[in-house]
Amino acid sequence: MIRRFPAFRAIVTREVLRFVHQRERFLAALVRPLVWLLVFAAGFRAALGLSIIPPYETYITYETYITPGLCGMILLFNGMQTSLSLVYDREMGSMRLLLTAPLPRWFLLFSKLCGATFIGILQCYAFLVIAGLFGIDHPPLGYLTILPALILAGLMLGALGLAISSFIKQLENFAGVMNFVIFPMFFLSSALYPLWKMKESSELLYWICAVNPFTHAVELIRFALYVNLSPIALLWTLVAGGLFTALALWGYDPARGMIRKRG
Amino acid sequence: MxxxxxxxxxxxxxxxxxxxxxxxxxxxxxxxxxxxxxxxxxxxxxxxxxxxxxxxxxxxxxxxxxxxxxxxxxxMGVVFQQPTLDLDLTIRQNLSYFAALHGLSGRDAAVRIDAALDRLAIRDRAGEKARALNGGHRRRTELARALIHRPxxxxxxxxxxxxxxxxxxxxxxxxxxxxxxxxxxxxxxxxxxxxxxxxxxxxxxxxxxxxxxxxxxxxxxxxxxxxxxxxxxxxxxxxx
Missing domain, CATH: 3.40.50.300 (P-loop containing nucleotide triphosphate hydrolases)
Incomplete structure (x- = not known):
């Protein structure tokens, strides 16, 4: 019986080392949400009036509103980056090394997913610290209670990336994923505006937002940041995470996986 | 067989x-x-x-x-047609990663990795990034790596x-x-x-x-x- 923990640790460590080596990625991951927070939000705060909705108990600034959404964005980008690196691994051959390890394939993929989620969570915390320096702070306990929410949201979005990677034939097709996954998921969610605002302008868009798993990931994070729990968001995140995981395992199944065509 | x-x-x-x-x-x-x-x-x-x-x-x-x-x-030990070393990791890190995928860690892994590096006569370069190796040495490293778990x-x-x-x-x-x-x-x-x-x-x-x-x-x-x-x-x- 092959011991699993050393393999798990090695796969996670490799993901972290890889992230640290890619300085541009590290920088971009931090700068992207900060630009949204400090530039976009500053412009929009005057245009958007927010009423008091749970979990908030007082009026809040727009910057405060979008902070959980930007944590979600970090995890979403991170999930897609993972997907990209998996496709890259497959083209380069290191995926073969991983998949020929004498361990169950689901375990190898799950380890990879955990590594990616861990990196996403580090980025979220770095972002929250910097946001705090700019005066956007939260209940101190919220920094702790947000952790399980980040883990679940990170795993769900990572599983989505994993599933997508199993269906992308080549690295070149990746730009399409950005356009058709990241942007619709992000903009058709509660990350930038509350859903009731969306409902005012379009009922249809409201419903799309309401079923978008990313909305629920963001709400899970938002409530957790205020030491609160949204059971509906939790349920949606778990169900979506389960579905994406099943899809990823199906995509990587050796009996029918797409690896067969590309090697 | x-x-x-x-x-x-x-x-x-x-x-x-x-x-x-x-x-x-x-x-x-x-x-x-x-x-x-x-x-x-x-x-x-x-x-x-x-x-x-x-x-x-x-x-x-x-x-x-x-x-x-x-x-x-x-x-089974495998040397793939495609290069599978992670060029940004050191030679030792590459070998440790593989050993761990086969459940080997700690002293047992270290001993086997040292033996593999000795066979290649590159133990003194173990801390260098794999990128520093020439094509022939990279392949030999992959071969040594494929034997770490004694297939x-x-x-x-x-x-x-x-x-x-x-x-x-x-x-x-x-x-x-x-x-x-x-x-x-x-x-x-x-x-x-x-x-x-x-x-x-x-x-x-x-x-x-x-x-x-x-x-x-x-x-x-x-x-x-x-x-x-x-x-x-x-x-x-x-x-x-």
Missing amino acids: LTVSDLSFSYGAKQALDGVSFTARPGRFTALLGPNGAGKSTLYALLTRLFTTPTGQITVAGHDLAQAPRQALAA KVLLCDEPTVGLDAQARAAITDHVHDLAEDGLTVLWATHLTDEVRPGDDLLLLHHGRLRAEGRTEELTGGQPLKDWFLSRTDVQVEAGT
Whole structure:
């Protein structure tokens, strides 16, 4: 019986080392949400009036509103980056090394997913610290209670990336994923505006937002940041995470996986 | 021992392997010779369980790859055609990563990794990034890595691609030595000078096994290159 923990640790460590080596990625991951927070939000705060909705108990600034959404964005980008690196691994051959390890394939993929989620969570915390320096702070306990929410949201979005990677034939097709996954998921969610605002302008868009798993990931994070729990968001995140995981395992199944065509 | 029986595989309508059966024995260097497109890479993908096929059977050191995939994979060392070192990691980190994938860690892994580095005479360079190694050394590192978990069967999929003549000869000699020490070796290639007269030979062409036996007995004194070309119509194809 092959011991699993050393393999798990090695796969996670490799993901972290890889992230640290890619300085541009590290920088971009931090700068992207900060630009949204400090530039976009500053412009929009005057245009958007927010009423008091749970979990908030007082009026809040727009910057405060979008902070959980930007944590979600970090995890979403991170999930897609993972997907990209998996496709890259497959083209380069290191995926073969991983998949020929004498361990169950689901375990190898799950380890990879955990590594990616861990990196996403580090980025979220770095972002929250910097946001705090700019005066956007939260209940101190919220920094702790947000952790399980980040883990679940990170795993769900990572599983989505994993599933997508199993269906992308080549690295070149990746730009399409950005356009058709990241942007619709992000903009058709509660990350930038509350859903009731969306409902005012379009009922249809409201419903799309309401079923978008990313909305629920963001709400899970938002409530957790205020030491609160949204059971509906939790349920949606778990169900979506389960579905994406099943899809990823199906995509990587050796009996029918797409690896067969590309090697 | 590696046993393959009645293995077939097709990509949609295109038959890539058709009823392939052979045995690679311990202590023998078995060369799988075939022109490009013969089905070698498909065979290796099936042998390493990158994907599976419902027809045929593969047994590695007594373990059925379909029934007991983990035991079979644990008994197998693989050198892939594509480079699989992480160039941004150090040589030692690359070897540790692989050892951990096989459940090895701590002192046990360190001892084996040091032994592998000593065999390559690059222990003093273990802290360097893999990127600093030349092509020949990278391949040798991959070979040493494939042996860390002490497999019984070594699969090499055209491991000399892209290497100069000297590095090619060094690796080919090294793997012949490993076979003499008792390892089961399956070595895919399309280069006849990597095969010795005493090696076992499998000729794969258009997805079917065309010849199987001891190289010198199959060729009957004819240079292997001529024999290979005459059996695979490569000359005819090249001339048209």
